[in-house]
Structures are given as structure tokens and as C-alpha cells.
Amino acid sequence: MDNLKQIDNILKKAVADMPNNGHNLSSDWDAIEKKLKHRKRRIILLWSFLALFISSSLILFRLNNNNTVNKITTTRDVVNKKDKSQHSSNESIKNEKSINNPLPYNKEILNPKISVVANSQNVTTQKDNTEPKKDTETSNRFELTLHSKTINIFNQEINQPEKIVFVKLQQTKNLEKSNRTAYKQGWEYGISFTPSISNKIVQENSNLSGLVNRNYNLFIRNQEKSSFANNFGLNFSYHLSPKLFVSSGLYLTQRAEYTNYKYTITEFPIVTNGEITDYAPLNPLAYVDINHVGSNLYHFIEIPVNLGFKQSISTNFEIRSQLGLSLLSLTNIDGKKGNFLNLQLEDLSDLKFNTYNIATSVKSGIYFNKKRFNIGLEPSYSINLNSLNDSKTSALKTRPYSYGINLSTNIKIFKE
Amino acid sequence: MISEEELIRRCKEHDRSAQKMLFEKYANKMMAVCMRYCKNQEDAKDLLQDGYYKVLTSIKSFKGNSRIDTWMTRIFINLALNRNRIGRNKYSHYEFDTKFEKADFDEEPVNENIEAKLVIKALNELPVIYKTVLNMYAIDGLTHKEIAKQLGISEGSSKSRLSRGRSMLNAKLKRKK
Numbered sequence: 001m002d003n004l005k006q007i008d009n010i011l012k013k014a015v016a017d018m019p020n021n022g023h024n025l026s027s028d029w030d031a032i033e034k035k036l037k038h039r040k041r042r043i044i045l046l047w048s049f050l051a052l053f054i055s056s057s058l059i060l061f062r063l064n065n066n067n068t069v070n071k072i073t074t075t076r077d078v079v080n081k082k083d084k085s086q087h088s089s090n091e092s093i094k095n096e097k098s099i100n101n102p103l104p105y106n107k108e109i110l111n112p113k114i115s116v117v118a119n120s121q122n123v124t125t126q127k128d129n130t131e132p133k134k135d136t137e138t139s140n141r142f143e144l145t146l147h148s149k150t151i152n153i154f155n156q157e158i159n160q161p162e163k164i165v166f167v168k169l170q171q172t173k174n175l176e177k178s179n180r181t182a183y184k185q186g187w188e189y190g191i192s193f194t195p196s197i198s199n200k201i202v203q204e205n206s207n208l209s210g211l212v213n214r215n216y217n218l219f220i221r222n223q224e225k226s227s228f229a230n231n232f233g234l235n236f237s238y239h240l241s242p243k244l245f246v247s248s249g250l251y252l253t254q255r256a257e258y259t260n261y262k263y264t265i266t267e268f269p270i271v272t273n274g275e276i277t278d279y280a281p282l283n284p285l286a287y288v289d290i291n292h293v294g295s296n297l298y299h300f301i302e303i304p305v306n307l308g309f310k311q312s313i314s315t316n317f318e319i320r321s322q323l324g325l326s327l328l329s330l331t332n333i334d335g336k337k338g339n340f341l342n343l344q345l346e347d348l349s350d351l352k353f354n355t356y357n358i359a360t361s362v363k364s365g366i367y368f369n370k371k372r373f374n375i376g377l378e379p380s381y382s383i384n385l386n387s388l389n390d391s392k393t394s395a396l397k398t399r400p401y402s403y404g405i406n407l408s409t410n411i412k413i414f415k416e
Numbered sequence: 417m418i419s420e421e422e423l424i425r426r427c428k429e430h431d432r433s434a435q436k437m438l439f440e441k442y443a444n445k446m447m448a449v450c451m452r453y454c455k456n457q458e459d460a461k462d463l464l465q466d467g468y469y470k471v472l473t474s475i476k477s478f479k480g481n482s483r484i485d486t487w488m489t490r491i492f493i494n495l496a497l498n499r500n501r502i503g504r505n506k507y508s509h510y511e512f513d514t515k516f517e518k519a520d521f522d523e524e525p526v527n528e529n530i531e532a533k534l535v536i537k538a539l540n541e542l543p544v545i546y547k548t549v550l551n552m553y554a555i556d557g558l559t560h561k562e563i564a565k566q567l568g569i570s571e572g573s574s575k576s577r578l579s580r581g582r583s584m585l586n587a588k589l590k591r592k593k
Binding site for chain 2: 004005007008010011012013014015016017018025028029031032033035036039283285286287288289290291292336344345346347349350351352
């Protein structure tokens with residue numbers, strides 16, 4: 001066998017002696033330069049999209065802030081004019097203003113030492129425990145004196161103060177809730193992390209389906225299982241109304257698969273006119289043993305646009321559901337995979353994949369709300385709508401998907 | 417004439433003229449690599465363009481631990497291996513030459529004085545699995561460990577393919593002579 005080592009020298013010499021084939025290099029450079037320019041354009045386009053999105057978000061945010069200030073000023077002017085014409089005492093004016101802020105009202109109503117006179121449009125307080133002020137002009141007016149056994153509500157005397165307290169507290173809660181939801185318009189910024197399980201849907205590419213090896217499913221497809229992946233990033237959402245919001249963000253997203261290959265290639269596919277027509281047995285010396293265990297990771301940058309709905313279920317908790325589309329840009333691939341045609345193991349970084357992908361995602365879960373922040377826990381599901389594989393070179397269409405639990409925490413920037 | 421370090425530095429800064437200079441400097445050498453790993457000139461031309469595109473877009477990862485042409489050659493080989501398997505070249509590389517499989521393997525070494533053109537032609541006629549290992553080991557100087565890693569096979573498989581490839585090439589050269 002050593003005798004044949006001189007073949008290496010013959011080969012080296014032949015390669016060195018081979019004359020230049022007179023290939024026209026300028027046309028090659030033109031093609032390369034075109035590709036480089038195209039790549040540059042794609043990067044510029046992506047950054048422009050991001051810049052446009054951020055700047056339009058900022059403009060929208062500023063516009064909303066201006067509207068809020070205008071509304072508050074107008075309300076105060078109206079209240080001041082009304083106060084001057086209808087009330088003579090300074091204390092009444094102060095109490096009229098307090099309606100714009102629900103918190104003082106709530107404090108007073110829960111204080112058992114203070115009597116409250118309220119109607120649907122204004123609230124006045126009396127700081128002594130004497131006879132509450134009565135006003136017969138408005139039919140929906142009610143009075144509450146917590147330390148008294150007799151309550152006058154809607155101009156009817158009731159001798160069961162405990163029930164009234166319950167009714168009043170219920171009304172207070174409803175008012176508090178409606179006040180809070182009425183002001184829920186604005187931004188939320190935060191971070192989110194989604195540990196998930198990733199897998200894929202594999203279909204044959206009809207254009208190249210004749211190139212799938214007869215042992216592909218047995219040796220490769222069936223040995224590829226779900227794997228752990230995660231998604232991490234920044235999210236922001238704009239709450240359009242008490243029930244509706246839109247959300248987006250910038251995430252580092254993974255899709256993954258676990259591979260456990262253990263097979264021997266003993267035959268070679270014979271391809272005629274782009275189709276496997278037969279299989280030729282390999283010489284036993286040329287058998288190839290494949291033993292590979294690992295995880296393949298596909299890394300993306302993801303920009304989602306989701307439409308969301310929310311529903312309060314208690315003072316601090318709400319259910320949120322989101323549905324939307326994402327633009328996924330493939331940034332990196334790690335791992336090895338069995339080839340669909342010859343079953344050889346190949347490095348993923350050498351294969352051709354679609355750089356840009358569209359995915360759809362849905363998530364629904366519970367959020368714990370505080371005044372300035374919230375924490376959410378949402379089961380989520382996401383699937384690529386287009387194939388990850390390049391349709392010109394791969395006989396398979398692969399659409400990865402993942403399901404997991406989205407954990408997120410957001411800071412609220414709501415106008416008040 | 418700028419130094420190679422300066423050329424690489426400028427390429428890392430996406431200087432188009434430097435990129436062109438790098439292309440012109442190594443294009444012939446890389447074309448030769450492409451020709452060895454492809455069946456025809458059209459595929460090689462395609463590979464040359466894709467290879468240079470990959471070189472120029474990933475040159476930032478070049479740390480200078482080896483010669484730039486060695487690093488480039490590895491990139492071209494990687495791409496070529498990939499294209500040979502699932503390439504856009506209508507899968508011509510998978511046409512299996514059953515007649516050649518039946519040929520005898522000759523262990524008696526051929527005379528070294530043989531025309532370069534005939535050697536390259538004979539090399540190109542080998543089944544791709546043997547041709548690839550011969551190319552990688554004998555010409556590009558990769559070790560069996562590196563070949564095994566690149567091809568996803570064991571070192572033993574790499575050695576047996578090399579041995580078989582040499583034997584088949586030897587037989588072919590004898591017949592051509």
C-alpha cells in the first residue's frame with residue numbers, strides 16, 4: 001500500500017504544473033461585488049426598518065403625552081368655572097377638584113370617621129360626625145355615615161348599616177376599577193424570557209422530492225427529536241384601550257433539534273435526471289459509519305408585531321392573549337445534520353438556509369399588575385410559516401416550531 | 417504594493433478596492449481549488465464566486481493564525497463539500513459510475529513521468545468520495561483527523577478512502593498511459 005504514496009507526489013506535481021485556464025476573472029469579481037452590494041442593502045433595509053419603528057413609536061408616545069396634558073388642563077378649567085358659579089365655599093372647590101384624582105376619594109370613603117355625600121358627578125366630604133348634608137335635587141345621590149345606625153341612600157332610610165357598607169364598598173371597588181381602566185392607555189417596556197421545547201414539521205419539497213434517500217426517514221428523520229431552546233429579548237407594547245394593545249420587541253430566538261444518528265452507509269444513490277433511480281452497493285471498504293449525538297441550534301433575531309386583548313379578572317390580575325406575526329432573521333447555525341440524499345453528515349454552517357423567515361405566534365396567560373409594573377406568565381406557541389431550507393437546494397421543507405412559557409416583566413408608562 | 421496585513425485590515429473595514437485586490441491576488445489559486453472539487457468549469461466558477469463572497473463577509477473572523485490563503489482554501493473546501501453533496505449543479509456528482517466500481521485496483525505504482533493534464537483528468541473521473549479525500553489529503557494537506565471532522569466520518573474511513581482512492585487513481589493512470 002505504501003508503494004502508492006507516490007501518487008500523492010504525482011498529484012501535487014500535476015496541480016502545480018497545470019497551466020492557468022485563462023478564466024475571465026473580471027466577470028467573477030463583478031458578480032461578487034453585486035452580491036456584496038446586495039448584502040449591504042439588506043443590512044441598511046433592516047436598520048432602516050428598526051429606526052422607522054422606533055422613531056414612529058417615540059412620535060406616537062410624545063403625541064399621546066401632549067393630549068393627556070391638554071385634557072387635564074381643560075378639565076381643570078371647566079371644574080374651576082363650574083365651582084365659581086355653583087359653590088361659594090373654598091372647601092367645596094377643593095373637593096370638586098378631588099374627583100379628578102380617585103385616590104383621595106377612596107381614602108375618604110374607607111375612613112369610618114368621615115361621612116361621605118356622593119353622586120355620579122361630584123363628591124363632597126364632611127369632616128364632622130354631625131348630620132350629613134342632604135340634597136334633594138339629584139335622585140341618585142346617597143349618603144353614608146358609617147358610625148350611625150341609620151343610613152340614607154337614594155333618599156331611602158335603611159336600618160342595616162352592614163349591608164350598606166358592603167354595597168358601598170362594592171361600588172367603591174367598581175369605581176376604583178373603572179377609574180383605573182379608564183386611564184390604562186400608554187406604553188409598557190420590559191424584558192421577556194421564554195424557555196421552550198422546539199421541534200419541526202418536515203415535508204418533501206415537491207420540486208426535488210425524487211432526491212430523498214429511501215433510508216432517510218429511518219436513519220435520520222426518526223432520529224431527530226425535540227430539543228430545548230429559548231427566546232430572550234426586549235418587548236414593548238402600546239395599550240390602545242382598556243382591552244386592546246399592540247406589542248413588539250427585539251428578541252434573540254432559537255429553534256433547535258436533538259439528533260441521535262447511528263447508522264452505516266452501505267449504498268450509494270444513483271441519480272438520473274434529478275431523481276434517484278437506483279441504489280448501488282458500496283464496497284465494504286468504503287462503508288461509512290455515522291455516530292453522532294448533539295443538538296442543532298438555529299439562531300434568529302426576531303421582530304414580532306402582535307395584537308393583544310386583555311381582560312381584568314380581579315384588582316391585580318388580568319388575562320392577556322396575543323396573536324401576531326414575526327420577522328425572523330437567521331444569524332447563526334450550529335450543529336450537524338444527515339444529508340437527505342447520501343445520508344452523509346454535514347455541517348449546518350455549510351448549508352444554505354433562508355435568511356429571512358416569517359413566523360406566527362400565539363400566547364395567552366395571566367398577568368399580575370401593580371401600579372408601575374407587571375409580571376406575566378404566558379404559555380406560548382410559535383411556528384415558522386415558510387420553510388427554513390432553501391427550496392432550490394433542499395428536497396425537504398422544514399418548518400420549525402416551539403412551545404414554551406413566556407415570562408415577562410414590564411414597566412408601565414401610562415398617562416394619568 | 418500594500419502588505420498582506422494591511423490588505424486584510426482594509427478588507428475587514430469593507431474597503432472595496434482592497435477586497436478586489438485580495439480577489440485578484442488569490443483568484444487563480446482558488447480557482448484551481450474549485451476546479452479540483454468540481455466536476456466542470458461552470459460549477460467551479462460558481463464556487464469561486466460563492467467562496468469569495470463567504471471569505472469577504474467573514475474575514476473579520478480571520479485571526480491571522482495561519483496564512484490567509486490557507487484559511488481561504490479551507491473555506492472553499494467547506495463550501496465545495498457542501499455543494500458536492502446537495503449542490504445547485506443538478507446533482508451531477510451523484511451519478512454513480514458502476515463500470516468504474518467494477519474496475520480492478522492496481523497496487524503496482526505508475527511511473528511518475530506522466531502528463532499533469534492526464535493526472536487531473538483521472539482524478540476527476542474518480543467517484544467523489546475518493547476524489548474528495550485524495551484532494552484534501554494529498555493536495556490540500558489536511559490530516560485524517562481534519563478530513564474526518566469535515567466529512568463527518570471516522571478517521572478509519574478517511575484512511576480507507578484514501579488508500580482506495582490512490583489504488584483506483586493508479587489503475588486509471590496506468591490505463592491512460
